[in-house]
Every structure is written in structure tokens, then in C-alpha cells.
Amino acid sequence: MVFDSVVIGAGGYGGGELLRLLMGHPNSGSIQAVSRSQGGKPVYTAHPGLKGFMDQAFHEAPDWAELAKSEHPVVFSAQAHGDLAQQLPDLEAAWAKAGIQDRVILVDFSGDFRLDDAGVFEKAYGKTHPCPEYFSKFVYACPEVNREAIRSAKRIANPGCFATALNLALLPLAKLEVSFVAVSAATGSSGSGVKPQSGTHHPERAQDYKAYKVLKHQHCSEVSRILADQGAKDFNFAFVPHSAPMVRGIFATVQFELPQGFDAHRLREHYQAFYKDAAFVRFAQESPRVAPVLGSNMAELAVQADGRSAVVMVAIDNLMKGMAGQALQNLNLALGLDERAGLKIAGRCP
Structure with a gap:
């Protein structure tokens, strides 16, 4: 199995850590690194450690037609809190137009869809959620207790760090x-x-x-x-x-x-x-x-x-088990892969 991915918000720390992991994942295929602020610049300008490993440029916007060619399309949203919630209705429409809405797996790094109640969300984040009707579509993906639910999930809310x-x-x-x-x-x-x-x-x-x-x-x-x-x-x-x-x-x-x-x-x-x-x-x-x-x-x-x-x-x-590493662990489960795939990495000490 090979999955192809779009990483929205790839210019940040979480996005960069995810790119590093995807480069070493045995089942990872093409990667679109998307950043509005970094569009057109080499990925290594934001993530110097990737120079020589990932020499492509940031995309200014995702190419959904290209992703639609994949048997296993994946989207990671590594954007700031609030961004995905504003974009999701339009993204779902774009995926429907590209014919991948029912196939694409979305993994969100933000807090936008971790809760299931609009009132609780407003109290926690101090603002009104723009599309609470999507709460029920997301699985809160703590793999230590929600492993089976994650295996069948298409919309995944990654826990906070x-x-x-x-x-x-x-x-x-x-x-x-x-x-x-x-x-x-x-x-x-x-x-x-x-x-x-x-x-x-x-x-x-x-x-x-x-x-x-x-x-x-x-x-x-x-x-x-x-x-x-x-x-x-x-x-x-x-x-x-x-x-x-x-x-x-x-x-x-x-x-x-x-x-x-x-x-x-x-x-x-x-x-x-x-x-x-x-x-x-x-x-x-x-x-x-x-x-x-x-x-x-x-x-x-x-x-x-x-x-x-x-x-x-x-x-x-916080950038691994608290963010990008756990996101990839959750994707592995959703794809039916060994949840350790691409994550058999020992810590560095000293």
C-alpha cells in the first residue's frame, strides 16, 4: 500500500516534523507541502534539516486533481487553531468535485474538531465554532484507548500536546x-x-x-x-x-x-x-x-x-507524540498499517 499526502500548513514546526517523518515512512508516496506564506520557496528554507532529502518547493495551494490519482489520498492540516474550521466546508466541496470526498483521510493537528459540543468549544477557545455540524464526523484519536474507532475513521482529530x-x-x-x-x-x-x-x-x-x-x-x-x-x-x-x-x-x-x-x-x-x-x-x-x-x-x-x-x-x-508522530500513528491505524510504521525512531540522548 502506498498513500499520497497533502500537508497544509507545512511551513510550521509541526508541519516540518511531519515532513521529516513522511520522508522515512515505508508506505509514503508523493507529498505536497503546502504553505501560503512560503509558496514557491524551497522546503528547506523553512526546514533546513530536510535539505538534500526534500528539495521540492512549497505549494501555494493543494492540487486536488493530482491527489485524486492516489488510491489512498491523505490530507494533514497542520494549521493554526481556527483555520481548518473556516476552510472545511469549502475543502469538503473541493474533495467532492475531485471525487475523493469519501476516500480521503483528513488528520487535523488543531483543536478545531476535538470537542463535540459547540458550547464547550466556545468556552474553551473563546469564540464561536463556524461549522459545528462537522463535529460528529471526527474521531478524537487517542490510540491508546480509541484504536478501533481510528481504524475506520476518515476524519481524525489529533489530540493536543x-x-x-x-x-x-x-x-x-x-x-x-x-x-x-x-x-x-x-x-x-x-x-x-x-x-x-x-x-x-x-x-x-x-x-x-x-x-x-x-x-x-x-x-x-x-x-x-x-x-x-x-x-x-x-x-x-x-x-x-x-x-x-x-x-x-x-x-x-x-x-x-x-x-x-x-x-x-x-x-x-x-x-x-x-x-x-x-x-x-x-x-x-x-x-x-x-x-x-x-x-x-x-x-x-x-x-x-x-x-x-x-x-x-x-x-x-510535544512535536512528536504530542503532534506529528501521533498524527502519523493515527494515520497508520486508519490505513490498516502497523501503527509503528515510520515511527521506529529512538530518542536522542544526550
């Missing part, structure tokens, strides 16, 4: 009696995107550490949604995200009181059993580390408990 780390830490607790969970997580500057901002400018961030969007980060809504889908009732968690002086990576710490009948040993066994079939989850003895997962699709977890207090820690690369 913070949400991925929180999902992995919290999902094993969904059906346990845990009343309150305190969550803190630190992320690198690449999570804010390629466009410079005061909060991600290197002199402002390199020797600083701060919290932001305290108790109101938009990813909380999608985490709450999947916890409820997995059977959680009255599950309360408080999330404090932090800006860390690093470029890539997320480290999340989850604290809660041990459920009745659990000790440290049983809690570790519970997590290990929950993820026994997870292709990209591994366990650390003491603490996960960010460096060994960078550049990989691996999530590293550790479970600790002392007395009644329990801690679960998660480390991921």
Missing part, C-alpha cells in the same frame, strides 16, 4: 474512585508555534520558568471529554501549565490520593496492565526524562506512591 500527556497519565484512573487530581505540566517553546511571540522569544524564556493559563487551559475540555467517554464520573482535576526554558518536550506531574484497596505496587501494576498493548508507552523506575524521548514517538511514564499519596509522571516530545 498537553492533552496527550494528561490523557496518558489520567486515563487509567477513569474508572477508579479518585475524587481530585492536581496536574502540573511544563512545555518547551516550540509548542507555541513558529511565529515569534513575547512568551517564546529566546531571551525572555531561556532563563525563566512560569505558569500560564492557570486552571483554564483549552486542553482541559478535551481531556474531560475522553475521561467521560472512558467511564469517569465526577472526575475533577486542576491543571496548571508551565513555560519551561527548553525548545521541545513536555513533562507532566499528576498527584492524587490512592484509591481504596491500592498501594504503590498495585497502582504500578494497574498502569502497566492498562498500557500493555500500547506501542509507544514505556515505564521508568524513578522519573521519566524529557531528553531520551526527544525526536521519538515514545511516551515515558513513572508511577510512585508513598502512604496515601500517589504521583504519575509523563514525558513526551
Whole structure:
């Protein structure tokens, strides 16, 4: 099987990481790297690491007639939040005209279709969703629990980077009696995107550490949604995200009181059993580390408990397991491929 792809928003960090992965995927065919701002320029001008590997120029717009020649057409949207939601009705019409609407697999990196309620979306993102009628067409693609739904999906909502780390830490607790969970997580500057901002400018961030969007980060809504889908009732968690002086990576710490009948040993066994079939989850003895997962699709977890207090820690690369790597993992599932295809990449450390 060979799939051909269009990557919309290929000029950003997530798009560049995806191009790198597609170049090494055994089933990847032609790739259209689309960027309105970079159109006509060589791809390596935005992604220098791809020079010598991908020497084509950015497309200003997708060529749907060309994609229609593929037996397995794929579209990745690596655009900013809100862009795909504005474009999707026109895109669906263009795909219908090209004869691929029912065949094309769309994988969205943004938060536009991770929720299933317009009111919840407006509260999370502070704006009205332009086409909530499309919510039901998307599968929220957390492969550790939604693998079977992803296998038949044509419209895939990739989880957020913070949400991925929180999902992995919290999902094993969904059906346990845990009343309150305190969550803190630190992320690198690449999570804010390629466009410079005061909060991600290197002199402002390199020797600083701060919290932001305290108790109101938009990813909380999608985490709450999947916890409820997995059977959680009255599950309360408080999330404090932090800006860390690093470029890539997320480290999340989850604290809660041990459920009745659990000790440290049983809690570790519970997590290990929950993820026994997870292709990209591994366990650390003491603490996960960010460096060994960078550049990989691996999530590293550790479970600790002392007395009644329990801690679960998660480390991921925000551009890989938190974005492009997980997107490719989800595509593999949707195409019926080995979900590890193109992702058998060890982390780089040191």
C-alpha cells in the first residue's frame, strides 16, 4: 500500500516534523507541502534539516486533481487553531468535485474538531465554532484507548500536546474512585508555534520558568471529554501549565490520593496492565526524562506512591507524540498499517 499526502500548513514546526517523518515512512508516496506564506520557496528554507532529502518547493495551494490519482489520498492540516474550521466546508466541496470526498483521510493537528459540543468549544477557545455540524464526523484519536474507532475513521482529530500527556497519565484512573487530581505540566517553546511571540522569544524564556493559563487551559475540555467517554464520573482535576526554558518536550506531574484497596505496587501494576498493548508507552523506575524521548514517538511514564499519596509522571516530545508522530500513528491505524510504521525512531540522548 502506498498513500499520497497533502500537508497544509507545512511551513510550521509541526508541519516540518511531519515532513521529516513522511520522508522515512515505508508506505509514503508523493507529498505536497503546502504553505501560503512560503509558496514557491524551497522546503528547506523553512526546514533546513530536510535539505538534500526534500528539495521540492512549497505549494501555494493543494492540487486536488493530482491527489485524486492516489488510491489512498491523505490530507494533514497542520494549521493554526481556527483555520481548518473556516476552510472545511469549502475543502469538503473541493474533495467532492475531485471525487475523493469519501476516500480521503483528513488528520487535523488543531483543536478545531476535538470537542463535540459547540458550547464547550466556545468556552474553551473563546469564540464561536463556524461549522459545528462537522463535529460528529471526527474521531478524537487517542490510540491508546480509541484504536478501533481510528481504524475506520476518515476524519481524525489529533489530540493536543498537553492533552496527550494528561490523557496518558489520567486515563487509567477513569474508572477508579479518585475524587481530585492536581496536574502540573511544563512545555518547551516550540509548542507555541513558529511565529515569534513575547512568551517564546529566546531571551525572555531561556532563563525563566512560569505558569500560564492557570486552571483554564483549552486542553482541559478535551481531556474531560475522553475521561467521560472512558467511564469517569465526577472526575475533577486542576491543571496548571508551565513555560519551561527548553525548545521541545513536555513533562507532566499528576498527584492524587490512592484509591481504596491500592498501594504503590498495585497502582504500578494497574498502569502497566492498562498500557500493555500500547506501542509507544514505556515505564521508568524513578522519573521519566524529557531528553531520551526527544525526536521519538515514545511516551515515558513513572508511577510512585508513598502512604496515601500517589504521583504519575509523563514525558513526551510535544512535536512528536504530542503532534506529528501521533498524527502519523493515527494515520497508520486508519490505513490498516502497523501503527509503528515510520515511527521506529529512538530518542536522542544526550
